[in-house]
Amino acid sequence: MEKNKIGKYLKYAIGEIILVVIGILIALQLNNLNDERKTENLRQVYYKQLLQDFDNDKAYIKEHSSRIDSNMVKIRAFKEIYNQPNLPLVKIITETGNLDWQLRSVQFKSNTIHTLQNTGDIKLIPPSIREPLISLDKYKEEVEKASEYNNGEAGKAGATAANRFGSEEFAFKNIQNQPKLLEYVYEEKNLIEILIELERSQYMKVESEKRSLIRFKKVLSDMEEIEILINKELKK
DSSP: OHHHHHHHHHHHHHHHHHHHHHHHHHHHHHHHHHHHHHHHHHHHHHHHHHHHHHHHHHHHHHHHHHHHHHHHHHHHHHHHHTTSTTOOHHHHHHHGGGSOOOOOOOOOOOOHHHHHHHHTGGGGSOHHHHHHHHHHHHHHHHHHHHHHHHHHHHHHHHHHHHHHHOOHHIIIIITTTOHHHHHHHTOHHHHHHHHHHHHHHHHHHHHHHHHHHHHHHHHHHHHHHHHHHHHHHHTO
16 A cells, blocks of 8 residues: 555645746747747837938938039039130139038938947858958948048148138238238239149049949948848838
């Protein structure tokens, strides 16, 4: 009889252990499912943020390109001035005032990719999206650096011209009753050097903007390809 009770107790104990193990396994499975759900929700948030960044970059590229196109129109009009023979140097320099001299270095509006990289959450993004995304970010950084450098060179040339000519108010108003200053500022050699620096400044600016327009096309194309991949993931 004692042996019978021990056998029943053993069966009961084993049954209890099995139930506990099953309970633990179920809890672990539920916990894993919950973690996976949280990870997927976070991934979905990042996808939407990336798409929003792309929209911001597209709007920025459109706005920046519009300003560049506007300046190109002014440049073409300025170049037509040279078709007129024997223009006074002062007249040519004065006409440069109609050009756009504001230097706007390219600065994209994307932030999510940097958040992903800084937090380590970039690993949540599948390689098919992660790799082209990182590649695009590196390319955009190159575009920004090239634009900043070229604009820096344009700024140096513009500053050199300004140092020789002074402000517009100084050259055209303040010194009108000062013969010696007038003689120096409007000396032919000085005006030629000023004009050369102004030309160089505008040339660097225009070349920088032309290259930016070309690079914008690649950025837009790459973003479009990544958008397609992200939208596929969102629809799953």
